[in-house]
Amino acid sequence: MPMNRSASALLDSGSPLAERLGDFQPRVAQQQLADAVEAAIRDKAVLVAEAGTGTGKTFAYLVPALLSGRKVVISTGTKTLQDQLFQKDLPLVRDALEVPARLALLKGRANYLCLYRMEQTALDGRFETREESERFQKVRDWAARTCSGDLAEIAAVVASPALRLRVSSTADNCLGSDCPHFEECFLMEARRRAQEADIVVVNHHLLMADWALKEGGFGEVLPAADAYILDEAHQLPEVAAQFFGLSVSSRQLTDLVRDCKFAYFEEAGDLPEVLESTDALAKAALDLRLALGVANRRAAWSEVEAVPEVAAAVATLQDRLAELAALLEPLAERGKNLELCGKRAAALHETLGRMLQPEADEEAVCWFETYQQSFILRLTPLDVSRQFRGHLARHRAGWVFTSATLAVNNSFQHFIRRLGLGDDTRTLQLDSPFDYARQALLYLPRGLPHPSSERFDEAFLQAALPVIEASRGRAFVLFTSYRALHHASEWLRNRLSYPLLVQGEASQARLLERFRELGNAVLLGTSSFWEGVDVRGEALSAVLIDRLPFASPGDPVVQARIEAINRRGGNSFMDFQLPLAVIALRQGVGRLIRGPQDYGVLMIGDNRLLTKSYGRIFLASLPPARRVREQREVAAFFAAVAAEAGT
Numbered sequence: 001m002p003m004n005r006s007a008s009a010l011l012d013s014g015s016p017l018a019e020r021l022g023d024f025q026p027r028v029a030q031q032q033l034a035d036a037v038e039a040a041i042r043d044k045a046v047l048v049a050e051a052g053t054g055t056g057k058t059f060a061y062l063v064p065a066l067l068s069g070r071k072v073v074i075s076t077g078t079k080t081l082q083d084q085l086f087q088k089d090l091p092l093v094r095d096a097l098e099v100p101a102r103l104a105l106l107k108g109r110a111n112y113l114c115l116y117r118m119e120q121t122a123l124d125g126r127f128e129t130r131e132e133s134e135r136f137q138k139v140r141d142w143a144a145r146t147c148s149g150d151l152a153e154i155a156a157v158v159a160s161p162a163l164r165l166r167v168s169s170t171a172d173n174c175l176g177s178d179c180p181h182f183e184e185c186f187l188m189e190a191r192r193r194a195q196e197a198d199i200v201v202v203n204h205h206l207l208m209a210d211w212a213l214k215e216g217g218f219g220e221v222l223p224a225a226d227a228y229i230l231d232e233a234h235q236l237p238e239v240a241a242q243f244f245g246l247s248v249s250s251r252q253l254t255d256l257v258r259d260c261k262f263a264y265f266e267e268a269g270d271l272p273e274v275l276e277s278t279d280a281l282a283k284a285a286l287d288l289r290l291a292l293g294v295a296n297r298r299a300a301w302s303e304v305e306a307v308p309e310v311a312a313a314v315a316t317l318q319d320r321l322a323e324l325a326a327l328l329e330p331l332a333e334r335g336k337n338l339e340l341c342g343k344r345a346a347a348l349h350e351t352l353g354r355m356l357q358p359e360a361d362e363e364a365v366c367w368f369e370t371y372q373q374s375f376i377l378r379l380t381p382l383d384v385s386r387q388f389r390g391h392l393a394r395h396r397a398g399w400v401f402t403s404a405t406l407a408v409n410n411s412f413q414h415f416i417r418r419l420g421l422g423d424d425t426r427t428l429q430l431d432s433p434f435d436y437a438r439q440a441l442l443y444l445p446r447g448l449p450h451p452s453s454e455r456f457d458e459a460f461l462q463a464a465l466p467v468i469e470a471s472r473g474r475a476f477v478l479f480t481s482y483r484a485l486h487h488a489s490e491w492l493r494n495r496l497s498y499p500l501l502v503q504g505e506a507s508q509a510r511l512l513e514r515f516r517e518l519g520n521a522v523l524l525g526t527s528s529f530w531e532g533v534d535v536r537g538e539a540l541s542a543v544l545i546d547r548l549p550f551a552s553p554g555d556p557v558v559q560a561r562i563e564a565i566n567r568r569g570g571n572s573f574m575d576f577q578l579p580l581a582v583i584a585l586r587q588g589v590g591r592l593i594r595g596p597q598d599y600g601v602l603m604i605g606d607n608r609l610l611t612k613s614y615g616r617i618f619l620a621s622l623p624p625a626r627r628v629r630e631q632r633e634v635a636a637f638f639a640a641v642a643a644e645a646g647t
Contacts, residue, residue, distance in 0.1 A: 007034035007064040010097065011056075017063070020096035029430040030056040033402075036428045038064035041072070041227040041398035046425045048233075048415060050406040052432030052623075053590050057402055058089055061229050065199060066090075066099045070226035073200045075207045077232030077239075078532050079107065083152065086201045104197035105150075106190050106222070108206045113139070113149040114169040115181040120262060121166045132163055139167050149186025159507075165255065172252070172344045173259050178336045195223045204235055208243035211391050227398035232532075234403045234583055237384060237418045241557075244387050245364065246379040248352050253285040253317075256348070260324070260341045267335030277327050281320040281345075288313040292370045300556035301356070301366040301377070314356065321349035355379040362567070365560035380557050382564045385420030392421070404432075405586040409617045414579035432623065434593050440625035441637045443467065443603040444610060451547045451606050457487050460605040464544050465495060466631050467603050470638045473498030473520035475542040478530055478588050480549050485524050498522050503529065515539065531587035536594045541638075543592040544603040548618065549584035550577055578614055582621050589622055599641050601634050 008031035010017055018024040033051050040047035041064055051057035062085075065072040076082045086105040094101050118139065127133040138157045143149075151158050151168065158164045169187070179185065194200045202222060207230075210221040230236060260278045268274060291313040292304065304310045328342030355366055355377060363383065369376045381387075392399060406415045412427045445463040449455045468475050473496075479485040489502045499521040501511050508528060515521045516539050523529070530549070551558045558577075565572040585604075592600045602625065609615040628634065 007038040007060075007067055008032070010034075010063050010067070011059065016098070017059070017093060017096040020092065027056055027433055029433060030060045033057055033060035033428065033430055034063055036426070037061045037229070037400050037402075038067070040400050040426065041065070041068045041070065044226075044396055044398050046392065046399045046421055047401065047428065048406060048412050048421065048425055049400065049402045049428040049430070050412070051402060051404060051430045052434075053404050053594065054432045054434050054596065055404075055430055057231070057404075058085070059093060061231070061400060061402065062089060062093045063097070065227065065229060066094055066097055066101050068227065069198075071198060071200075071223065072227045072229060073202060073207075073222060073225040074229045074231065075202050075204050077204050077235040079111075079152070079203055080532070081231065082107070082201055082203045090199060090201065101198040102196060104190070104193040104200045106194040106200055106202050106206065107150065108203075108209060109171065109174070109187050110164070110168045111151055112169075112187040112190065113143055113146070113151060113167055114174075114187075115143070115184060116175060116179050117169055117173075118143060118167045119181075124262070128162070132160065135160065135163055136167070139163070146186075148190070170255070172347075173255070173337075173340060175336050175340070191221065200225070204230070204232070204239045205243070208236075208239050211240075211387070212243040224395065225397060227400070228395070229400040230402070232403055233401035234405050234415070234587075236388075236401070237415075240384040240388060240419075241380050241382075244381050244384055246351050246355050247376055248348055248355065249376040250285050250289060250374040252348060253281065256341065256344050257282045257285075259337065259344075260328070263335065263337035263341050267338050268331055271331070274327060274331075277320070277324045281317075281324055284313070284317040284320040288317055289370065289373065289375050292368065292375055295370070296372065297368075297370045298555065299367060300559065301368055304368070305356070314352075318349060318352055321345050321352065325349055352377070362564065365557055367556035367560075380560075382557075382561050383418075385418060389420035389422070404590055405583050407621070408579040408582045409620050414575075432593075434596060434598075434623075436593065436623040436625040439593055439599045440623065441601045441634065442622065442625040442627045443601055443631075443634050444607075444627065444629055445603065445605065445631065446629050448605050448607055451608065456605075457484055457546075458491065460546050461488055461491050463605060463631070464603065465492075467542055467544060467601060467634055468496065468498070468522055470631075470635045471542040471601060472638075473518075473522050474539055475522045475544060476529065476535075476540060476591055477522060477524050477544045478546070478591075479524070479526050480547045482526055484546055485526050488524055492522070492524075496522060500524070508533075529591075530584060531590070533591055534594055535591070536598060540591065540594075540598075541600040542603065543589065543600065544605070545585070545588055546605050548581055548604075548606045548608060549588065550581045553577075574614075578617065582618055585618060586621055593623070601637060603634075 009015065011031050011034055012026050029051065033049055033055065036047055036049060037060060039045070051060065065074065074085060076085065086103065090103050094103065121136065122140065127136065135157050139154065142154050146153060151164065158167065182188065200223065207222065213221060257278045261275065264274045291309040325342055325345035328338055328345060332339035332342055364379050364381045366379050368378070406412055407429055408414050410429065416425055448459050448463060464477060477488060479488065485503065493500055499518050501514055501521050501523040503511065503525040511523060512533065512535065515523050516535060519539050553559055553562060561576055562572040565576055589602055592602050609618055
């Protein structure tokens with residue numbers, strides 16, 4: 001076994017990994033990253049490493065992780081990458097290096113089939129539609145075959161959120177060791193394997209949920225490790241803020257109502273006031289949704305808390321939760337389900353009270369979101385650096401934070417400051433090995449109005465259309481707002497000679513599948529298509545971005561963070577808004593060139609890149625593609641590419 005060789009040596013030509021892959025090409029940047037990760041694990045140091053697209057950062061951290069012989073937790077930003085690591089990349093590298101490491105995959109509990117919940121749903125037997133009933137039967141058939149219980153195996157079957165909820169558990173309704181299926185529980189088995197494994201693959205949501213549990217004094221979900229490698233690390237500040245905060249949603253309330261009724265019929269049945277109380281709670285939740293207005297909305301709680309209807313609805317909801325908790329408390333001895341429901345009602349009452357207490361918390365913002373039939377109330381911390389720093393201090397280990405986009409103007413200070421990583425943090429910035437000067441063109445069209453102009457949307461589309469024609473479709477058009485996307489959809493539909501795919505008309509996975517199949521489509525998308533989307537080859541030859549992706553100052557969390565920074569004497573634009581926008585733009589730009597043979601044009605319609613002083617920071621953070629201003633140069637670029645390819 002090649003245990004005595006360095007990580008970089010095992011990423012060189014002639015290594016077992018190179019022989020296994022066949023078409024492996026050594027990359028200096030990949031070897032540099034591997035050595036840095038190896039040193040961070042060995043020294044129990046903190047490393048922040050940016051590795052440009054094409055560096056091969058996955059192998060660069062997997063090789064030293066496997067060679068270390070230590071317990072390593074690898075966390076990713078998406079379940080897609082998590083599955084790819086566990087099912088493909090990790091076994092490949094492990095087998096090539098002949099390292100006898102045990103691997104485990106662990107997801108949040110909602111990703112696993114709960115045998116007890118499935119059984120109760122079957123006993124209930126009520127479904128909204130025949131299709132839902134048929135889907136449930138497919139779940140039962142699969143349950144008899146699956147070894148992992150991972151619902152990703154039948155993702156299409158449980159695509160319905162309602163069905164997924166009925167066959168998985170939550171921390172609130174899990175019976176734990178009192179469950180009749182505890183010994184065969186898929187989640188418990190996955191956690192057991194994670195405890196015993198050498199390498200555990202998780203995702204950021206599970207990692208942060210685990211930290212939040214520890215913060216609240218509860219037991220751990222994840223095993224302690226000697227090293228933590230966090231890929232797609234640019235997502236961490238926002239994910240951490242979500243899990244270190246508090247929330248109460250209409251879904252939690254309706255789930256509680258449903259579970260209370262089931263527990264009542266199973267474990268009580270002789271106290272009709274329980275049903276009356278749950279019905280009153282359901283009505284209170286509905287009344288609050290109605291009081292918050294008809295439209296879908298995202299706003300600070302301070303904007304509505306004084307509205308009489310909202311204040312009355314919240315007070316009633318708190319009263320109904322307190323009444324239900326008090327009613328269920330003496331019934332706990334009748335059964336575990338009734339006991340859990342009582343605790344959930346009490347916990348929701350306490351959480352709601354903490355969120356809405358009149359004392360202003362300058363370190364957090366209370367806000368709400370409404371959808372067609374639901375709502376979420378949230379209390380979000382404005383700064384997670386203290387909690388993050390505390391967890392790193394408590395877990396003496398090697399910490400590696402890596403992504404293709406962490407630096408702003410070649411500096412990591414923004415990322416380091418947001419996570420409170422400290423002055424001794426090691427940093428490494430590695431450029432992409434792609435030849436952007438040859439493979440890509442940056443087109444900044446002349447004459448477009450300021451992005452705030454009412455003429456901008458149509459002017460951008462007028463400039464975009466010749467680019468799309470020159471690229472023969474094969475384009476992503478990315479927007480910073482749904483309003484602009486919908487306008488573009490209407491404007492382009494009768495002007496394009498290529499298939500048009502629009503976010504919202506199908507799932508993201510289906511849209512990408514169609515985009516690849518068609519080979520000449522134009523896809524319109526917003527934020528979810530700016531990152532984590534990988535289309536290689538000719539199918540994607542142009543990425544067009546309407547505006548610089550500054551977060552909306554009207555967003556309640558963004559607004560509160562701006563106010564907090566300014567209150568402390570900082571510069572909210574330079575310290576927060578600009579770095580966030582630069583990283584978001586770099587993510588969007590990164591969709592274009594995904595391989596050494598890719599080519600394409602990047603068009604950005606926002607003239608602030610050239611008219612504002614901060615535009616230089618954006619431009620300095622983009623790949624070094626040749627910059628042009630005229631559409632004819634775009635046409636010439638595609639003509640040259642076609643001539644070279646002989647098409």
